[in-house]
Amino acid sequence: MRENPRQRAMAASLARMPDPTGTTEAAALEQELATAFGARRAVAVSSGTAALTTALAACGIGAGDEVLLPAVTVVMTVAAVAACGARPVFVEAAADGRGMDLADLASKTGPDTKAVIAVHLAGRTAGIHDLAAYTRTAGLRLIEDACQAQGTTTGGRHAGTIGDVGCFSLKDGKIISCGEGGYLLTDDDALADRAAAHRTHWQSSAPGAPAGSRLGANHRLAEPLAALARHHLARFPEALALRRRQAAALHRALDPTDGLVPIPPADGEEPNGYSALWRLTLPRPRAFATRLAAAGIPNSTGTHRLTAAHLHPACSGYAASDLPRAQATVDTLLAVPFTARDTEQAIWQRALTIRQEAAAWKP
Known part of the structure; x- marks a missing residue:
């Protein structure tokens, strides 16, 4: 025009x-x-x-x-x-x-x-x-x-x-x-x-x-x-170092635990420690994540209800096909985030709770 x-x-x-x-x-x-x-x-x-x-x-x-x-x-x-x-x-x-x-x-x-x-x-x-x-x-x-x-x-x-x-x-x-x-x-x-x-x-x-x-x-x-x-x-360098120490501490306290498989970094990758990550092999993994949330362990699926996007109700108008690997990836993910307020003692207590809940989880 x-x-x-x-x-x-x-x-x-x-x-x-x-x-x-x-x-x-x-x-x-x-x-x-x-x-x-x-x-x-x-x-x-x-x-x-x-x-x-x-x-x-x-x-x-x-x-x-x-x-x-x-x-x-x-x-x-x-x-x-x-x-x-x-x-x-x-x-x-x-x-x-x-x-x-x-x-x-x-x-x-x-x-x-x-x-x-x-x-x-x-x-x-x-x-x-x-x-x-x-x-x-x-x-x-x-x-x-x-x-x-x-x-x-x-x-x-x-x-x-x-x-x-x-x-x-x-x-x-x-x-x-x-x-x-x-x-x-x-x-x-x-x-x-x-x-x-x-x-x-x-x-x-x-x-x-x-x-x-x-x-x-x-x-x-x-x-x-x-x-x-x-x-x-x-203060970013110090904050970044803290997150990485927190994630490493939770992994040290939990690995190995039956039913939780650590997700390692990709080749050449140095993660920021935003979350400690595992793949759940326990039965009913989403229900287990919800149980952890109820026990005071924040995590992606149990607390924040992370869902594969093509299955999210708000995205129903865009879904065109089944994406089974994406669904399984989300449903079996255990991502436990941290904040600057999470002390070493709190992280160890978090690890104890996760280990106890995994041991008590029934098919």
């Missing part, structure tokens, strides 16, 4: 305006995040979900497009795809339950496919390098949902810096937190500029899209929260 003279004048006026956000703490946080994680650019936003929706918008994903993502994911990832008008397409889990099945991914890649989202649940990144190679060959955008993977490295690189853009959460419970917030990491200046414009109603310019030329959203990170995130970022 051709712009009339009044529209052109308004666009020119908006383009000359200074940055209207007045953000100093958020701008400083972005610089510090980019430096900390070895990325060219960081863009601070209001939540981890906002990071995903902003990344999708910056990649030009919208109505009529399809986005491939693992069925082994949280529902919030799916919600971000649906929010931008695209259709989520669920991919089967790999044979070992870690990452996506590339053959299934390739079979579901079609003319409407524009992006793939990798989800690093519990801070694990298995298969990300093969996935990156596939998306480069297929000409697709690769977005990393690294909301649980702050500090995880794979092949010497930080999670969230392998694909085109990585998305992170600053919600309480994350290793870097400020109560609520998020950020994106990318080496693509144009993508970063589009993300920054989208998160503040397109009041700043981006390549090919002057200020005011598009509709955006309000995904700004509030200045007090940015200041708090900077405070925690400065």
Whole structure:
């Protein structure tokens, strides 16, 4: 549609305006995040979900497009795809339950496919390098949902810096937190500029899209929260080391335990310790996880009701086929997270409870 003279004048006026956000703490946080994680650019936003929706918008994903993502994911990832008008397409889990099945991914890649989202649940990144190679060959955008993977490295690189853009959460419970917030990491200046414009109603310019030329959203990170995130970022190395010690301590206290098979890191991966991870071989594993939750042991399926996305009631409109490996992967997963408040004594008590409950569990 051709712009009339009044529209052109308004666009020119908006383009000359200074940055209207007045953000100093958020701008400083972005610089510090980019430096900390070895990325060219960081863009601070209001939540981890906002990071995903902003990344999708910056990649030009919208109505009529399809986005491939693992069925082994949280529902919030799916919600971000649906929010931008695209259709989520669920991919089967790999044979070992870690990452996506590339053959299934390739079979579901079609003319409407524009992006793939990798989800690093519990801070694990298995298969990300093969996935990156596939998306480069297929000409697709690769977005990393690294909301649980702050500090995880794979092949010497930080999670969230392998694909085109990585998305992170600053919600309480994350290793870097400020109560609520998020950020994106990318080496693509144009993508970063589009993300920054989208998160503040397109009041700043981006390549090919002057200020005011598009509709955006309000995904700004509030200045007090940015200041708090900077405070925690400065202490990130110590917080990361603590999480890794906590996860290692729980594994030392529990391994081996009948019915719990530890899930080791992938080759070249150093997890952040977000959760200690086991594969449950006990009968009725979801019921066992629920029993642990009732006994005061937080975990992914028992406490947070993690469900394979294609089976989640809210995603029923997107399910196209059975994905038995994804369902089994989620149902047999025991992921026990930590917080900075979990003491060594509390971890040992947690291990004792899990061991006792596993020994008493009946078919």
